[in-house]
Amino acid sequence: MPQERIILGIDPGTLLLGFGIVRVNGKKAEYVDMGVLDLRKEADAYAKLRAIYECIGEVCKSYHPTELAIESPFYGKNAQVVLKLGRAQGAAILAALEYGVQSVTEYAPRKAKEAIVGNGAASKEQVQMMLEKTLGVKLESRHLDATDALAIALCHHFQTAQPLAAAKGKGGWEQFLKDHPDRIA
Numbered sequence: 142m143p144q145e146r147i148i149l150g151i152d153p154g155t156l157l158l159g160f161g162i163v164r165v166n167g168k169k170a171e172y173v174d175m176g177v178l179d180l181r182k183e184a185d186a187y188a189k190l191r192a193i194y195e196c197i198g199e200v201c202k203s204y205h206p207t208e209l210a211i212e213s214p215f216y217g218k219n220a221q222v223v224l225k226l227g228r229a230q231g232a233a234i235l236a237a238l239e240y241g242v243q244s245v246t247e248y249a250p251r252k253a254k255e256a257i258v259g260n261g262a263a264s265k266e267q268v269q270m271m272l273e274k275t276l277g278v279k280l281e282s283r284h285l286d287a288t289d290a291l292a293i294a295l296c297h298h299f300q301t302a303q304p305l306a307a308a309k310g311k312g313g314w315e316q317f318l319k320d321h322p323d324r325i326a
Contacts, residue, residue, distance in 0.1 A: 148297050148298055150163070162174045163291070175284060197240075198239070205241060207242065209237045210294050257295060266282070272288055
């Protein structure tokens with residue numbers, strides 16, 4: 142019998158942080174929960190990090206995730222935004238690790254959208270619609286940051302359920318040399 146996995150997906154942010162949880166038995170993923178931590182009223186940057194840490198800690202205490210899939214910060218026009226997102230990501234990762242998560246994997250926002258919708262430039266609404274169809278649930282539009290987090294969790298499931306497809310194009314020169322010893326002069 143396949144081991145149950147609980148995947149916590151996080152869309153980190155310093156204004157809104159989304160989380161989504163899926164339970165996986167074998168190859169089937171099912172929706173568990175999702176939510177948003179609203180940090181817009183908190184002015185102090187360090188209080189926001191504490192709130193992120195505490196929120197993710199509570200989520201982990203409630204659902205006991207075994208794996209964390211988190212959106213990686215991406216470079217935009219302002220480097221300060223990337224630094225703030227990195228701090229938020231770090232607070233969330235630390236909380237998850239402290240409360241028992243066994244592995245952490247980062248995914249680019251485009252990767253998660255591509256895995257769910259088939260288009261890395263998909264809108265949040267398109268992602269939500271595909272999640273509803275894939276997981277067989279109705280999701281509220283007011284939780285778009287949470288649906289992004291749910292997409293990251295489901296992306297992780299897809300990537301780990303099909304490791305050969307996920308590994309396609311990876312390995313670099315070292316792997317190439319192992320795969321083609323006859324090409325070494």
